[in-house]
Amino acid sequence: MASxxxxxxxxxxxxxLNRPEKMNTFNREMALLLQKILDDCASDKNIRAIxxxxxxxxxxxxxxxxxxxxxxxxxxxxxxAEHYNPIVSRIRAIKKPVxxxxxxVAAGAGANIALCCDIVVASNSASFxxxxxxxxxxxxxxxxxxxxxxxxxxxxxxxxxxxDKISATEAERIGMxxxxxxxxNFITDSMKIxxxxxxxxxxxxxxxKLALSASFDNSLAEQLQKEDELQCKAAHxxxxxxxxxxxxxxxxPVFKGE
Numbered sequence: 072m073a074s075x076x077x078x079x080x081x082x083x084x085x086x087x088l089n090r091p092e093k094m095n096t097f098n099r100e101m102a103l104l105l106q107k108i109l110d111d112c113a114s115d116k117n118i119r120a121i122x123x124x125x126x127x128x129x130x131x132x133x134x135x136x137x138x139x140x141x142x143x144x145x146x147x148x149x150x151x152a153e154h155y156n157p158i159v160s161r162i163r164a165i166k167k168p169v170x171x172x173x174x175x176v177a178a179g180a181g182a183n184i185a186l187c188c189d190i191v192v193a194s195n196s197a198s199f200x201x202x203x204x205x206x207x208x209x210x211x212x213x214x215x216x217x218x219x220x221x222x223x224x225x226x227x228x229x230x231x232x233x234x235d236k237i238s239a240t241e242a243e244r245i246g247m248x249x250x251x252x253x254x255x256n257f258i259t260d261s262m263k264i265x266x267x268x269x270x271x272x273x274x275x276x277x278x279x280k281l282a283l284s285a286s287f288d289n290s291l292a293e294q295l296q297k298e299d300e301l302q303c304k305a306a307h308x309x310x311x312x313x314x315x316x317x318x319x320x321x322x323x324p325v326f327k328g329e
Contacts, residue, residue, distance in 0.1 A: 074101040076126065077108055082119040082269035083262070084112045091127025096135035097180065099145060102154035109161040119328055120269035121165070122262060123188060124172040133179025133202060155180050155212040159187050163284055166277035168268045172261040173239070173248070178202045183214035186221065189280060190264060191248040193239035194257040199247065200236040220287070221247050272310035273328030278302075 076087040086108055088095040112118050125131055138144060162169050162184070171188035179202045185191055193199075201218070203210050210218070210231050219227040222245045230237065239251045252260040268276065278301040285297045305311055309329040317324035 073104075074098070075104050075108060079118065080262075081266070082117060083265045084108075084115075084118045084121045086112075086121065086123045088123075088125040088131055090135075091125075091129070093135055093137075094129035094132035094176065095125045095127065095181070096132050097154060098135045098138045099154065102158065106157050106161060109158070109165060112167065113161070113165045116328075119167060119273050120265045121167055121169045122172060122265040123169060123185075124261075125174050127175065129175040129181075130171075130173040130177040130185060130197065131181025132176060133181045136206075151211055155184070158184060159213045162187050166280065167273070168265075168276050168280065170261065170265045170268065172257070173197045173199075174257065176200070180212040183210065183212035183217065186217050186247065187213050190268075192250045192252060192261045192264065193242065193248055194254050195239060195251055196254050197239040197251075198236050199239075199242050200234060201231045202234055204232055204234045216287075218247070270326065272305075272308065272314060272326045274308045274310060275305050278305050 072089065074088075074090050076085075076089045078085040078087075086105070088101070088105075090096060090098075090101065109121075112121055134150065168190065169188040171185045171191045173185050173191065173193040174197060175194070176198050177185045177193075178200045182199050182201060185199075201210050201214065203214075209215070214231070215227075218231070221227075222230075226245060229235070237245075237247075239248070242248045243251045282294075282297055282301055286294050289297060310324075310326045313326060314324050
């Protein structure tokens with residue numbers, strides 16, 4: 072059985088973590104396969120949005136601890152440098168919006184990979200936990216970078232040190248995720264977001280993602296300069312011209328990602 076399922080629905084790449092019997096925990100095979108799939112999505116011009124989710128009751132419970140305790144286990148130098156860090160880096164660098172649809176528990180590295188995506192939604196029964204302290208580790212996979220920027224230092228510090236599990240509803244309330252959907256409508260409603268993004272001006276979304284990523288390191292003056300640079304590029308796209316024309320003509324725009 073493939074550890075990750077892939078399907079192209081119109082212009083949306085649907086990536087499903089598929090080790091439900093292991094709560095979709097990562098082993099080396101799955102981590103490397105996800106990297107390859109993300110690379111393929113980045114280079115495929117037919118793909119304009121990415122939808123990442125999990126199969127079964129969990130989105131992803133982080134690392135498969137069985138791999139760490141088996142014969143010739145990989146060290147954390149390998150796991151971070153070759154598994155998780157490249158996944159997070161690819162998600163942030165890819166010039167396409169990534170929607171993470173958290174269908175169940177998201178724990179450890181699974182939680183932080185979810186939170187590094189552009190738009191994170193969850194089912195009503197989903198939950199999030201920074202589980203690292205429970206086994207004597209520190210948060211990785213970009214967690215110490217992303218989470219404080221989402222919810223603030225105090226809240227992030229407490230969740231990481233105490234390892235509290237929080238509900239999807241609470242995650243939405245504190246700004247950790249974008250929105251919660253009912254379990255019954257979760258797949259349909261979350262997929263609508265990815266479909267909507269795939270029909271929007273692709274280059275403008277890519278420039279928006281670049282601007283947001285740059286804001287982590289820039290001063291206000293530097294960020295204003297970055298906005299100037301990217302806005303000028305956006306203003307020279309065919310989609311910008313189409314958007315203005317559609318607004319004037321009072322019709323729905325047809326964006327082509329050009």
